[in-house]
Amino acid sequence: xxxxxxxxxxxxxxxxxxxxxxxxxxxxxxxxxxxxxxxxxxxxxxxxxxxxxxxxxxxxxxxxxxxxxxxxxxxxxxxxxxxxxxxxxxxxxxxxxxxxxxxxxxxxxxxxxxxxxxxxxxxxxxxxxxxxxxxxxxxxxxxxxxxxxxxxxxxxxxxxxxxxxxxxxxxxxxxxxxxxxxxxxxxxxxxxxxxxxxxxxxxxxxxxxxxxxxxxxxxxxxxxxxxxxxxxxxxxxxxxxxxxxxxxxxxxxxxxxxxxxxxxxxxxxxxxxxxxxxxxxxxxxxxxxxxxxxxxxxxxxxxxxxxxxxxxxxxxxxxxxxxxxxxxx
Numbered sequence: 001x002x003x004x005x006x007x008x009x010x011x012x013x014x015x016x017x018x019x020x021x022x023x024x025x026x027x028x029x030x031x032x033x034x035x036x037x038x039x040x041x042x043x044x045x046x047x048x049x050x051x052x053x054x055x056x057x058x059x060x061x062x063x064x065x066x067x068x069x070x071x072x073x074x075x076x077x078x079x080x081x082x083x084x085x086x087x088x089x090x091x092x093x094x095x096x097x098x099x100x101x102x103x104x105x106x107x108x109x110x111x112x113x114x115x116x117x118x119x120x121x122x123x124x125x126x127x128x129x130x131x132x133x134x135x136x137x138x139x140x141x142x143x144x145x146x147x148x149x150x151x152x153x154x155x156x157x158x159x160x161x162x163x164x165x166x167x168x169x170x171x172x173x174x175x176x177x178x179x180x181x182x183x184x185x186x187x188x189x190x191x192x193x194x195x196x197x198x199x200x201x202x203x204x205x206x207x208x209x210x211x212x213x214x215x216x217x218x219x220x221x222x223x224x225x226x227x228x229x230x231x232x233x234x235x236x237x238x239x240x241x242x243x244x245x246x247x248x249x250x251x252x253x254x255x256x257x258x259x260x261x262x263x264x265x266x267x268x269x270x271x272x273x274x275x276x277x278x279x280x281x282x283x284x285x286x287x288x289x290x291x292x293x294x295x296x297x298x299x300x301x302x303x304x305x306x307x308x309x310x311x312x313x314x315x316x317x318x319x320x321x322x323x324x325x326x327x328x329x
Contacts, residue, residue: 010096049078118144128164159195279318
């Protein structure tokens, strides 16, 4: 049975959430997902100290739409900046503030942020306290199973987080040292669900309705969070949620609808960044839209089309190139 859930005082309205992804989930991507039916998206990871100092690129990462449910993810290692970042996120219009204690990248863990905090739960708890104290909005926590196979301490961190005032937990079902390799252990998330009386969201390797259903079954979680599976498919969350509600597959968008989604995303990127940067930043999404399309069927032709379009520097040329590629389909 489909069960709605809340995070604090916020009705979520979906069981298929889109993850915060650095370099991916900027405002144009989140708008594209929202237009395609996604109800819950999260900003890119935002460094709390850089946000507090007003660094322009970081402020841009925290940009909110103001129309839909707005969730800002913060990362950091100092309580004062986490608290101030949570306050600033609320003032900017965030409905929910998420804390990142799961990023596995060496750049992040090397400065004792992200998943590195799972090696020091006392300090992790201090950061949670700072965030909860810094805002009146619900604060959530995203983590991994642990640092490595010898320290799967996600249930302990989850329990501490609940006692400190966290309102929901997301678990990427790998350890930090796995990075994105190997297979997710969705079943291990069940121990986190058993440890707390909070909504638990399972993340990792969820790419379609079948994997979402299996992840929920193995983990006992309340919802799924989709990461890389949404790249080039901003409609995936709505499709998975439809399946979880009805038991019926939503199907992929028709070709004309895919083109409309891609062109609207391109236009949004240009409006947000300006033409030069907008086209440049859109290239990764352009590549994913082409990779996820069911044509050209020949792999070498698809690679050639992707390479050709991703070299273009003018918005009009990209738009024309996409339309021509679609006409060939």
